[in-house]
Amino acid sequence: MATTTNYGWTTPDDTALVKDGASAIRTLGSSVDTTTKNLNPETTLGDLSFRSSTSNVNTRIPIGSSGQHLTVVAGVPAWATASDQTPLTTKGDLFTFSTLDARLPVGTNTHVLTADSAEATGLKWAAPAVSASGLTLISAVSFGNVASQDFLSVFTSTYNNYLIVLSGIQRINAAGASTLGISFFTGTNTAYTGGILGGVLRISHTGAAVTGYGSYANSLATISRLEEDGQGRVAGLIQLSRGSGGLTATSNLKSQNNPNDQTNMGTYVGGFNSSNTTSITGFKLLPASGNFDGEARIYGLANS
């Protein structure tokens, strides 16, 4: 018996008898039917099919579910549910890329994202770079009704210059004016007694009177007059420098008076120094007498 070229269906030979024609046609039809069915196994709307490992037999893939996508499983097509395609796992993660998708965990508080070609992803979290110029706030303290105010561990080797900004300083519950002094600490909180030389001049608001409030002390330098409660508050700057010659400071303070009483308004220009070259770590503000209140902010000045 002859067969067809592609599917091997049996067909009558050229010499076959006509009486066997019906049988031959039925056999051929059955073969065509079987082959056609094998090649078209879909039964339901949306079905797909693919070539199976058996020649001339396709395999049906029932229609998938909504949202599924066609993928390859074990070498054949299959529907699959889409899974999370990101590498993110944790709050704050960033989606980055190296040679493939990559996760960058959130950085430390206050750190900023910066480019770094040495990193696999080209990114990293890092502390903000210290500005090449400008001020860095080291400490800000408001104090009230105290006999003295210590600022410990505010000076380090990081900066050669510091700026102390005083504001709103006045005596509390005390009559008459006094003076405001400054002393220093070494180590954690050891009072520095190595010698501080200083002086301050008060120039009245009229410019007519210049009064010396200078001091010459081993451990305390006067930096301004301190007005009576309610009669004015001292504010201004102290610039403190630490060089090879020791600690030096200049101050430019002023008393800001009650607008209704300008008698005591004045500007204080002064300075002080010590021979200590390296180990001043903090300072103390204290009135000559009485409690006081106010605010101080300490800044480091960038070295370059």
Added chain:
Amino acid sequence: MNKLDKIKELKKSHPTLNKGVNDEVVKLDADEYAETIARWADAELAQEAEIAKAEADASAKSALLDKLGITADEAKLLLA
């Protein structure tokens, strides 16, 4: 008033004292309290003495002007 009396007065008006240490307020210990009160006493006595001297000088000046029968401005003119 001598220093001892001034100290007594200050201790009565300030039975305890505080200091600020960075962000904290701490009560002065006995030594710190004694040192602070003594320092306050010295400062206040010096201030009171200064005021008393200024007042005495002013009185003496006024008495002298009266004795001379001239005003302060006339005295300035005389010394110019």
